[in-house]
Amino acid sequence: MPEKSNSNLFLMMEGEKVRVDKWLWAVRIFKTRSLAAEECNKGHVTIGEIHVKPSRELKGGEIVKVRVVPIERHYLVKQLTDKRMSAQLAVNFVEDVTPPESLALLNSVKAYGFEFRPRGLGRPTKRDRRMIDKLKGGEEED
Numbered sequence: 001m002p003e004k005s006n007s008n009l010f011l012m013m014e015g016e017k018v019r020v021d022k023w024l025w026a027v028r029i030f031k032t033r034s035l036a037a038e039e040c041n042k043g044h045v046t047i048g049e050i051h052v053k054p055s056r057e058l059k060g061g062e063i064v065k066v067r068v069v070p071i072e073r074h075y076l077v078k079q080l081t082d083k084r085m086s087a088q089l090a091v092n093f094v095e096d097v098t099p100p101e102s103l104a105l106l107n108s109v110k111a112y113g114f115e116f117r118p119r120g121l122g123r124p125t126k127r128d129r130r131m132i133d134k135l136k137g138g139e140e141e142d
Helices: 006-010 020-026 033-042 100-112 126-136
Strands: 045-047 063-068 071-077 094-096
Touching: 020 033, 020 045, 020 063, 033 045, 071 100
Parallel strands: none
Antiparallel strands: 045 063, 063 071, 071 094
């Protein structure tokens, strides 16, 4: 008996159509389908230069752009599926083709955009805030 591949269970037949929100959810770009639909409705998902509705049908080979502040991530549709799958199998259906410059910007924002404050110290006082602003090179108010 021939061995079956798990990824074959998720493949769409030729000519079948998949909604963009369903595909984004199935390949684990969004945690829920309703979140994927909401991002489409907000205009954060584009194909080409056109903002798409959640009901827009995908074709293989298209580039789907998803706005993730502060950059726009680009995903190549390798294959269509409407069934959610594990992350290991999802790599057969989607490829991240985001430009390296954008990823570098995202990494720099992650590295420098968050300040660490030890647990239990509470909110900074007015004096603490002034010292933080001074260290960051901000303007000092007198």
